[in-house]
Amino acid sequence: MxxxxxxxxxxxxxxxxxxxxxxxxxxxxxxxxxxxxxxxxxxxxxxxxxxxxxxxxxxxxxxxxxxxxxxxxxxxxxxxxxxxxxxxxxxxxxxxxxxxxxxxxxxxxxxxxxxxxxxxxxxxxxxxxxxxxxxxxxxxxxxxxxxxxxxxxxxxxxxxxxxxxxxxxxxxxxxxxxxxxxxxxxxxxxxxxPDETVLKMNVDAFMTEFNRKEEEKAKREKRMRNVPDEDGFVTVTRGGRTGPARSEEAEQKKREMEERERKKREELQSAGFYRFQVREQRKAEQGELVRKFEEDRKRVGAMKEKRGRFRPER
Structure with a gap:
């Protein structure tokens, strides 16, 4: 086969x-x-x-x-x-x-x-x-x-x-x-x-690579200090910040954050994220219409009753 x-x-x-x-x-x-x-x-x-x-x-x-x-x-x-x-x-x-x-x-x-x-x-x-x-x-x-x-x-x-x-x-x-x-x-x-020489070569090579990566990590963390991300937050790394941010930069970041928050709220509202608030608002508007309707109905009733008791002079 x-x-x-x-x-x-x-x-x-x-x-x-x-x-x-x-x-x-x-x-x-x-x-x-x-x-x-x-x-x-x-x-x-x-x-x-x-x-x-x-x-x-x-x-x-x-x-x-x-x-x-x-x-x-x-x-x-x-x-x-x-x-x-x-x-x-x-x-x-x-x-x-x-x-x-x-x-x-x-x-x-x-x-x-x-x-x-x-x-x-x-x-x-x-x-x-x-x-x-x-x-x-x-x-x-x-x-x-x-x-x-x-x-x-x-x-x-x-x-x-x-x-x-x-x-x-x-x-x-x-x-x-x-x-x-x-x-x-x-x-x-x-x-x-393994032979002691071979083992030592492997350990030395491993530690050399480990130390190189640790130095790269430290340099990367140092660059991240005092650099705000897209949301305006500053990443806190080991060793603390190198110095306070300037007031102009802080104020500018604050305005940018407020603008982003405003746009985000508008987008969420347009997407129907706050639907429960829209429903509550509609209920309140309907309740207000019903209340006004009842007031108008009572006012019309009172006018009819008053007109019914009217006696013109002969």
């Missing part, structure tokens, strides 16, 4: 390992990338589901190279990186600054602008996680899906031996990833207790 719904099925062959000495197969599911918020790269991007937990950019590049040839993959973004608040390229560990990785765990603002030492030498993916593969053009993305369908047609003849082999084609120091298994945890134990 080459398709399940909108997904194209791509089985990959997983070589045996000392932990599991049997060759197995894992299935990737591919479809054109259609995010809720469109981007300029969607037409040449593929959404990949169920990537292996040890996936790296080199692994996926090798898989796609086996389908349509090398040099067609421009970028790979994994699920954790897309869910980050501020994706950014951060340096891995001080002392190994030549290696850069795409990280999205914390922004530079959250981490104080300084990278902290990593305690894992390799990031693993969550089981069943996803990735977005950006190819050089839309034709390459279509070629990947077409190549997978072609492999499905030929798989019945060679019993699936033509499926891409996971990790094949990434040999070399450039794409070499840290080992998994017990070696990963030994490296984790070593990285938890």
């Amino acid at each position: 080459s398709k399940i719904g909108e997904y194209t099925v791509l089985p990959i062959s997983i070589p045996s390992t000392p932990a599991y000495p049997k060759r197995t197969t894992q299935t990737l599911y591919l479809r054109p990338h259609t995010p809720k918020i469109p981007t300029a790269h969607d037409e040449r991007s593929l959404f990949v589901v169920n990537v292996p937990i040890d996936s790296t950019v080199a692994h996926l590049r090798a898989v796609f190279a086996s389908l349509i040839g090398a040099g067609k993959v421009e970028d790979v973004t994994f699920e954790q990186e897309r869910k980050s608040v501020v994706p950014s390229r951060e340096v891995a560990v001080v002392g190994n600054a030549s290696k850069k990785r795409k990280r999205g765990i914390k922004s530079l603002e959250e981490s104080g602008g300084v990278d902290l030492p990593q305690i894992w030498d390799r990031e693993l993916r969550r089981s069943g996680s996803t990735a977005v593969v950006v190819l050089v053009d839309a034709k390459s993305a279509e070629s990947v899906l077409k190549s997978v369908r072609t492999l499905h047609k030929s798989s019945t003849k060679d019993q699936g031996s033509s499926w891409p082999v996971w990790g094949e084609g990434i040999e070399g120091k450039k794409n070499e990833a840290p080992k998994l298994g017990s070696a990963r945890y030994l490296a984790h134990q070593r990285l938890r207790y």
